[in-house]
Amino acid sequence: MAKISLIVNGNPVNANIDPRTLLVQFLRENLRLTGTHVGCDTSQCGACVVHLDGKAVKSCTTLAVMADGHEVKTIEGLAADGGPLHPMQEAFREHHGLQCGFCTPGMIMTAVDIVRRKGNELDDHTIREELEGNICRCTGYHNIVKAIAAGARAMRGGASASQAAE
């Protein structure tokens, strides 16, 4: 067994785990944070994307022990409990950027990371290229691209995604 200490969504977590435990298993099974999903076993679909020290990683191909001493943020931690939604979450709702919702947490976590890396003004081409590691089977990406562009603009200031879209 391996002892790990990390911060998850702002809360300190200590655990004793089987060293082969994947980060996604640790989040879902030990911490019951089931918003992070597993859609494939080959690090392709991106349903499992979380932030490790602020950067997007695929938690299905990260061992939980690799997060020891680090900070993890999941979809559950993106907006404060009971507080307003994160502008990117709001943008996905406003622009119908989700249907079945299964890929959505990973999409949103990836989208926030794209903004961190590429800024708040994102053209369609950039967004489509940056979504290389996230697969959605429902939406045809059309509304996801719109949502990310609007969410990125809304993240700049206090403006909500719906205002940014207009």
Add this chain to the structure above:
Amino acid sequence: MSATGIGASVRRKEDRRFITGAGHYTDDINRPGQVFAYFIRSPHAHAAIKSIDSKSAAAMPGVLAVLTGTELAADKIGNLICGWMIHSKDGTPMKMAAHPALASGKACHVGDAIAVVVAETLAQARDAAEKVKVDYTVLAAVADPVAAQKPGAPQIHDVAANNTIYQWHLGDAKAVDAAFKTAKHVTKLDIVNNRLVPNAIEPRAAIGDYDSGTGTFTLWNTTQNPHVARLVIAAFVGMAPEHKLRVIAPDVGGGFGSKIFIYPEEVVALWASKRVGRPVKWVCDRSEAFLSDAHGRDHVTHAEMAFDAGGKIVGLRAKTIANLGAYMSTFSSSIPTYLYATLLSGQYEIPQIYCEVDAVYTNTVPVDAYRGAGRPEATFVVERLVEVGAREMGQDPAELRRKNFVQKFPHQTPVILMYDAGDYNASLKKAMELADYKGFAKRKRESARHGKLRGIGISTYIEACGLAPSQAAGSLGAGVGLWESAEVRVNPTGSVEILTGSHSHGQGHETTFAQLVSERLGIPIENVSIVHGDTDKVQFGMGTYGSRSGAVGMSAIVKALDKVEAKAKKVAAHLLEAAEADIEFKDGKFSVAGTDKSAAWADVTLNAYVAHKFSGQELEPGLKEGAFYDPTNFTFPAGCHICEVEVDTETGSTEIVAWTAVDDFGVVINPMIVEGQVHGGIAQGVGQALCEGAVYSKDGQLMNGSFMDYSMPRANLLPTLKVATTMTKCPSNPLGIKGCGEAGAIAAPAAVINAITDAIGTEQLAMPATPSAVWSSLQKSYKLPHAA
């Protein structure tokens, strides 16, 4: 139109839980004492199972049981079934082979479930599975549907000589032959409709939970139709009587058809739960999904279309071999027959059509409905024939289509269906305008200046949705009725719960169904909840597939709402001390005609329950009504999609540079959601045309069984989509809805291939039109698969 009523793009009520990670998918649910199942699957496409040695596995830490087909048979667990009877042209019934949930005696495809290990943790189950020794005798296998019928091919099931399940036909062969004799021009095509893997992003999952105290089973399952699952598992598999089995489909992460079917794993999870006395959870890996989710399409077709001197179509004939895989999945038999050949008239007036379909077993994963299910295959045949016909005859493809469109409704086709309403000119015209069809030649020259070949492709599709009048479906072999149910429960405070037999796995029913109720009852949309996906809550229902939830599911709600309104009027009459005939109901208010007396919705609903104003002998207290709605006809969504591509001659890569979709879905409840359905369907159709396709080696190994190898459409494969609608109201249901869920997947493949072949100037190209295929076609070195 109110802000939340029919026609408003209301933002979805269900979204909050999905965007905050608070959804409840099957794998998010855990039962006290839960243990885990891991399946041992055949690595061989065809092999006799000589023995299974599980002794050392059973002794591994945490292992509760290793179960095989022997124990399954000992416990008298029945086989899985195909629920649609097809008869061959000689009158003999289809040859359905036994499909046990765990293979008995032999494995028939790579991935066939051989045994299951149940252990305290998933890791322990996986570890133990590696210790199970299965002794196989490998048999010759066949994966190709054409090869499977050839003399000397490996025989998969004793019941089906030459691996042939049925040889079915539809139409009048002699009349078609006569029509062809009169033709001025005949276009002939060899077509392969490539095998697709549905790949909903949520893998299938099941939790079986047996309660020994009550003798009741509960199944949490990723299913599109929980009641049908319960019916089949009770009545055919014989797991438990129907009233002792509860099936719950919680949030389901996409289905596209693949979660309609009743699969071995959910049967085993239930059975194993009783065996080990603990809840048993199984969650599919993606690579396991490639080997166990029912695939789609996989047709090999030769088709011919005959034209007269004026370009009018005089006849169509097609011969299709449909690969159904190693076993007949739940609705597999109906897909290449009544959901395929019946659509071969397209949007056209075709006097004579004849279609023959042979369905065959192969050593591959079973094939069943996948988004569109038969209709994409039919549309591809028709729209390729028309397009190529126009090119061969030197006519404008749009003009040739227009010349042959059905103009008068109702229209009886020669292949069963009677189209009830449509305006195919309108959608073609609007699409051509939006796509700037006239400006194409100029854009083509512009592309040429950059060394690119530009092409344009039209697809004017039709589909039969809203499945279906039960009596008609029954006469064609369906084993189930195809109505839908609804129950409207009005609470004393006036809020409403709608129980529906439809199931939402991304379609947004919690919003659209609530819009209908909000508009009809004049109550805020927040005061309406939609309950679905639980056989203990909803009495019965047929689930969601075939774009039926609006046309059939919402029609059932309308019928139940009619009854609610009638009852509420009686209550209001007592409350307002007026005659029932004088009560009017509008915008959430009951009023007495010609007076200023009125009562609010919530006053009446409260009075229905307190029952103080009327005698309980005269009028029953309460306000709850149910309805079963059986459709009077299929619905016929139709439209026109235009795809424009640029092909790079050096690499063969295709870029879709523009997409225009104009669809006629009848009345639209929520345009935002409908557009989303169209976008998603187009992406799946483009995936089929450009990159997707399950590839089997000759000996039945799936060569691309993961997202590393199977090319899924990603964001950069698609352009921004231009989506619009035209509208003819559907006369066959109370709301005028036609359905929109499958249109994109049906229309898109032909539009893409018509565009690419237009660009490269040769028809020698099959799907998927990968860069390699297009490049070979440009070099004249491309060989069409299965060319006659």
